Amino acid sequence: MTRADDPDVRVAAATALWAAEGSPDEVVPLLEDLLDSFRHHEAADALGRIGPPASPVLPRLRDMLTAGYEWTRVHAATALWDIGGPDESPVVVRTLLDAWRKNGATANHAMACLDRMGPAAAPAVPFVRAQLALARRGDWLLGVEKDEELQRVARAFLVRLG
Structure with a gap:
């Protein structure tokens, strides 16, 4: 198989x-x-x-990470973190935030990885705070449920990172 x-x-x-x-x-x-x-x-x-x-x-x-499609970059960055760990954190954070900016539909997936990264994702804190200040995050097609999930994970992330 x-x-x-x-x-x-x-x-x-x-x-x-x-x-x-x-x-x-x-x-x-x-x-x-x-x-x-x-x-x-x-x-x-x-x-x-x-x-x-x-x-x-x-x-x-x-x-x-240089692919033209944001989802390819997000999945590659997430795997890069899960395999390579802290040594990969600068490029992973940069890639996740760039993809999120360009394609709001990647927000939940990117945020889940940033959350797993913990302190290694500290450079993302200002961006995550700015996203929480918006009336709505992500992609409008994802709906309220995904936005609420994103907010929940982002708030927990910010609490842990201070």
Whole structure:
């Protein structure tokens, strides 16, 4: 299944293989191959869940930070943080905030990563404060529920970072 023609099946199979066996040597190359497919967001997310054992893909994720599409950059930055940790924080924060500014629909995903980053995301505090001061954040298509979730996570983030 990890070599199926359908990238959806391959992502699911690689994720299941990771859950069953926990072998990064086997799973990371499978997911790295999928970074070139239309399922690159799911592959990046799965690599991020693997964490530091997926470190061989860090250069590829850094390359994805220059993609033209904000969602690609957000998923790559999130995985970069989850795998590389504090050493990656400056570029991750910069990428997440840039994507959020350009595409409000990325706000919740970006904020979730900033929240996980904790003190490493301190440079984002002024931007997050400014977003909370707005009457509405994110993308109008996301609706009230997503905006309220964003506000809740952002407030908790600001409380922890002072």
